[in-house]
Structure formats: C-alpha cells, structure tokens
Amino acid sequence: MQTRREALQTTAAVATAIASVGLLPQAAHAAFDKAAFSAKSVADAVKAMGGSAMTESADVKIVGPDIAENGAVVPMAVSTTAAGAKKLLLLIEKNPSALVASFNVTADVVPNFATRAKMGQSSDVYAVAIMADGKALFAKKEVKVTLGGCGG
Amino acid sequence: MADPMRIRAQSKDGVAKVRVLMSHEMESGQRKDSSGKLIPAWHIMEVTAKLNDKPVFSAEWGPAVSKNPFLQFDVKGAKPGDKLTIEWVDNKGEKRTDTATVS
Numbered sequence: 249m250q251t252r253r254e255a256l257q258t259t260a261a262v263a264t265a266i267a268s269v270g271l272l273p274q275a276a277h278a279a280f281d282k283a284a285f286s287a288k289s290v291a292d293a294v295k296a297m298g299g300s301a302m303t304e305s306a307d308v309k310i311v312g313p314d315i316a317e318n319g320a321v322v323p324m325a326v327s328t329t330a331a332g333a334k335k336l337l338l339l340i341e342k343n344p345s346a347l348v349a350s351f352n353v354t355a356d357v358v359p360n361f362a363t364r365a366k367m368g369q370s371s372d373v374y375a376v377a378i379m380a381d382g383k384a385l386f387a388k389k390e391v392k393v394t395l396g397g398c399g400g
Numbered sequence: 401m402a403d404p405m406r407i408r409a410q411s412k413d414g415v416a417k418v419r420v421l422m423s424h425e426m427e428s429g430q431r432k433d434s435s436g437k438l439i440p441a442w443h444i445m446e447v448t449a450k451l452n453d454k455p456v457f458s459a460e461w462g463p464a465v466s467k468n469p470f471l472q473f474d475v476k477g478a479k480p481g482d483k484l485t486i487e488w489v490d491n492k493g494e495k496r497t498d499t500a501t502v503s
Contacts, residue, residue, distance in 0.1 A: 320466060321467075323470075344428075347462055348462055349462065349465060350460045350461075351458075351473075352457070352458045354456060354458075356454075356456035356476050357474060357476065358415065360474060363461075363470055363472070364465070364469065364470045365464050366464050367464075368430075
C-alpha cells in the first residue's frame with residue numbers, strides 16, 4: 249500500500265507533467281510577465297513571451313498613423329489572420345522598454361485589438377503574433393512622432 | 401477610487417465590437433518630478449473581460465499604454481442583452497470592475 253509520502257510524490261510528478269504541457273490553470277497574477285515588459289529590445293521581449301526567431305508575415309498587421317502629432321497618445325491596432333496564434337504583441341522599438349501590450353488570443357475574440365500608446369520618439373512599431381509552436385510572425389510600420397510622449 | 405470605465409458594446413451578426421475608455425494615470429516611470437526624482441511607474445497590468453460570467457478576453461499592459469487607456473476588441477457569440485464585465489488590475493494591486501449591456 250502506498251505511503252502518504254509516495255502518494256504526494258506521485259501527485260507532484262503528475263502535476264509537473266501536466267503543468268509542463270500547459271494544462272494547469274494559471275493563477276490570475278502569474279500572468280503579468282515582468283521580464284518581458286522590462287526587456288529593452290523587441291527581440292528580447294518576443295523571446296521572453298515565448299517567441300522564437302521573428303519572421304515577417306503578411307498574415308499579421310500593424311495599423312497606426314504615419315505621423316503622430318502627440319506622442320503621448322498614438323492609436324495603434326494589431327491583428328492577425330494566421331490560425332493558431334496564442335498572443336498578439338504590440339511593441340515600440342525605440343521606447344525605453346519595447347513591449348507595450350500583450351493580448352491573449354482566445355476562441356472568443358477576433359484577433360484584432362486596438363489601443364493607444366506612448367511613443368518617446370519616431371520609431372518602428374511592431375505587431376507580433378506568437379504562434380502555438382513558438383514561431384513569431386511580425387509586421388512593422390514606421391510611425392513618426394513630432395512631440396515625444398514620455399514626458400520631460 | 402478611479403472614475404468608472406466607459407464601455408460600449410454593439411453586437412452585429414453575432415460579434416460585439418467593444419470599446420472601453422478607462423480612467424487611469426498610466427504613469428510610465430520615466431518622468432521626473434520638480435525635485436528631479438523619478439515618479440514611480442503606476443499602470444494597469446492586466447485587463448480581463450467576461451461575457452455573461454465567461455472569461456473571453458485578457459491582456460497584459462506595460463506602462464507605455466497611454467493615460468486614460470482606450471481599448472477596442474471584438475467578442476464572438478455576443479447577443480443584445482448579454483452582460484459584458486471588464487476588470488483591470490494595476491501594479492499597485494488596485495482594481496476596478498465595470499459592467500455594460502451589449503446592445
């Protein structure tokens with residue numbers, strides 16, 4: 249007959265196995281990825297979000313103005329038509345930290361999200377779709393800023 | 401307590417276009433005050449939405465999202481009369497939940 253210790257060890261092993269497959273529900277605040285949001289470069293932020301090498305793709309779209317008059321409030325939208333996307337990221341290359349927002353793609357929403365972001369200076373803006381297999385598909389667009397939005 | 405969120409959710413052909421305007425300072429952590437000290441970052445970290453109590457949307461935000469954040473997304477399977485609940489949590493642990501009816 250199994251001792252309690254053995255039973256607990258089995259449970260822990262099974263839980264680890266399930267967690268590594270990604271089936272365990274996540275705690276609500278475990279979701280905010282501090283490392284990804286502190287990453288300086290686009291590539292580092294994408295890697296921290298589970299993406300591998302970035303590939304430009306016509307299936308991902310970044311929408312934003314060519315010229316933003318006010319860098320504090322620049323409207324942007326990220327979308328993808330690629331099936332199997334898990335996350336859609338919005339990144340601003342020249343911001344102090346590149347990652348602006350990460351939207352989880354679920355079966356209940358259309359993978360098309362819009363918000364407004366602060367841009368410190370003219371920069372490339374990226375939409376990156378992190379796929380289930382870790383591929384990172386992206387589109388980028390240059391947005392010129394006449395008045396920077398980070399204050400000072 | 402922050403001002404209430406303004407939420408508009410209009411459904412058409414089974415998809416509701418949701419637009420939210422939240423009230424939050426979204427301090428980037430880059431600005432300095434008059435004595436030259438950095439004003440600490442204070443921003444919404446997580447936004448979630450439920451359609452009739454079923455989670456349908458979640459996102460993580462950094463401090464670069466603009467002050468008084470705007471958010472737009474489309475929820476599938478929404479009908480007029482459905483309840484849409486939006487909640488945000490910021491990096492100080494403050495939160496705010498508001499509900500609207502899909503029209």
